[in-house]
Amino acid sequence: MSLPESSPRLPTRLRHPLAVVAAVVVAFNVVVFGLDRLAGGPSGPRSSSFATAPDGVAAYAELLGRAGHRVERLRAAPADTPLDPRATAIVLDAGPLSGEDAGALRDFVAAGGRLVAGGRIEGRWLHQVLDGSPSWAGGGVNEAHLLVPTSDVGAAQVLRAGAEGYWAEPNASLPVMGRGFKTVVSVLEGGKGRAVLLADAAVFHNRHLGEADNATFALAAAGPPARPVVFLESVHGFQSSGLAALPASWRTALIGLLGAALVLLWACGRRLGPPQDLQRPLAPPRVGYVLALGSLLRRTSSPQEATAPLLAAGRARLGLRAGLSAEPSEAQLEAASRSLGMPEGLAQALREKASGPDGVIALARAHAWLHSSTNGGHSR
Numbered sequence: 001m002s003l004p005e006s007s008p009r010l011p012t013r014l015r016h017p018l019a020v021v022a023a024v025v026v027a028f029n030v031v032v033f034g035l036d037r038l039a040g041g042p043s044g045p046r047s048s049s050f051a052t053a054p055d056g057v058a059a060y061a062e063l064l065g066r067a068g069h070r071v072e073r074l075r076a077a078p079a080d081t082p083l084d085p086r087a088t089a090i091v092l093d094a095g096p097l098s099g100e101d102a103g104a105l106r107d108f109v110a111a112g113g114r115l116v117a118g119g120r121i122e123g124r125w126l127h128q129v130l131d132g133s134p135s136w137a138g139g140g141v142n143e144a145h146l147l148v149p150t151s152d153v154g155a156a157q158v159l160r161a162g163a164e165g166y167w168a169e170p171n172a173s174l175p176v177m178g179r180g181f182k183t184v185v186s187v188l189e190g191g192k193g194r195a196v197l198l199a200d201a202a203v204f205h206n207r208h209l210g211e212a213d214n215a216t217f218a219l220a221a222a223g224p225p226a227r228p229v230v231f232l233e234s235v236h237g238f239q240s241s242g243l244a245a246l247p248a249s250w251r252t253a254l255i256g257l258l259g260a261a262l263v264l265l266w267a268c269g270r271r272l273g274p275p276q277d278l279q280r281p282l283a284p285p286r287v288g289y290v291l292a293l294g295s296l297l298r299r300t301s302s303p304q305e306a307t308a309p310l311l312a313a314g315r316a317r318l319g320l321r322a323g324l325s326a327e328p329s330e331a332q333l334e335a336a337s338r339s340l341g342m343p344e345g346l347a348q349a350l351r352e353k354a355s356g357p358d359g360v361i362a363l364a365r366a367h368a369w370l371h372s373s374t375n376g377g378h379s380r
Contacts, residue, residue, distance in 0.1 A: 027264065030257055045236040048233060049061040049073050049231035050233065054207040055206070056206050057201075057205060061229075064219070069225050069228065071229050071231070075234055077100075077104075078097075078101045084230075086227065087228040087229065088113070088222045088229045089115050089116070090232065092117070092119040094125070096125060099128070102129050109193035110190060110193060114195070114223050115194075116195070116196045116221050120164065130190045132172025133172070133195075135167065135169040136166075139165065139182075140161060140199065141178070141182050142163050143160065143161065144178050147178055148174060150176050152220060152221060153176055153221070154216050156214075158212045159177055161203055162205070164202055166184055167182075167183040167199045170183060185199070203217065203218070307359075307363055311350065322336030322339060342370075346362060
């Protein structure tokens with residue numbers, strides 16, 4: 001039996017609705033995740049001018065900008081970018097600095113630069129930058145009071161600290177704010193420049209900047225508004241170029257968007273072969289159905305019941321061919337089969353219930369003979 005030709009099928013990409021839906025859902029979730037991370041709650045490294053978290057100093061950077069300072073966030077290492085000695089460099093809670101970076105800061109101060117440094121000191125880099133710098137120790141006080149009035153603290157009288165650290169040994173520095181023997185702020189000259197050393201960076205943190213006289217001291221420590229202020233962000237893990245210059249949340253969002261784009265391309269693209277199928281795929285061969293049905297018949301214990309519908313259909317077809325009544329007798333069926341020229345073995349299969357495999361095969365052949373003769377394969 002021939003099948004009519006059908007119209008060309010739709011492109012394969014339109015036959016993957018679930019993949020398209022999945023790609024859209026993935027892309028939507030990635031965008032929402034990225035926006036939530038980029039514009040969501042406070043985040044960022046400790047004591048970084050990028051950080052809006054409670055222990056960041058983004059508010060300090062904004063305060064300096066409103067006071068007239070030109071604020072710059074430097075991602076490059078001090079040794080890689082010369083610092084203008086007319087500026088103020090701020091280094092807070094820095095990890096161990098390389099000898100080259102410490103040397104660059106030393107040259108900066110010696111040439112007239114102003115350095116605001118301190119917090120949790122790791123290594124001896126501060127001693128490499130400034131001769132006679134104080135020695136840091138953990139602990140500290142929650143409040144620091146004015147010890148020596150200088151222009152470096154302005155009109156500040158009381159500072160709100162976080163009890164994170166203090167200068168245990170002032171050495172050549174001048175203690176200007178503290179409590180008891182625990183100094184929180186010291187000043188030290190180096191060459192033509194000057195350094196304001198803060199043992200507890202929490203004074204500048206977002207959570208404390210608006211308390212006591214912290215903001216007043218923060219402005220005075222940076223110097224006059226004519227001085228640009230440079231926050232050294234390389235000490236907080238920020239790099240100057242490439243993807244490494246992006247915050248981790250940005251890189252995560254970009255990777256997610258790239259993955260969503262790849263999924264969408266896979267869903268919309270054709271895997272292999274031409275853009276459209278050349279012809280309509282046909283149903284599986286009927287021999288598969290026949291074999292499956294044969295397996296079921298083999299397992300049944302009552303072939304007469306399984307073949308009863310086939311026997312009834314065959315008798316009805318034979319009666320219809322011979323023009324008999326709806327319920328012909330056995331004699332009428334025998335006469336009809338002879339008049340049609342039906343082989344005796346096949347005619348007998350239509351008159352008796354099938355018993356055993358041979359009977360079932362004979363009944364099937366009788367059906368095939370009647371169908372073929374109806375379509376002109378056999379003559380009456």
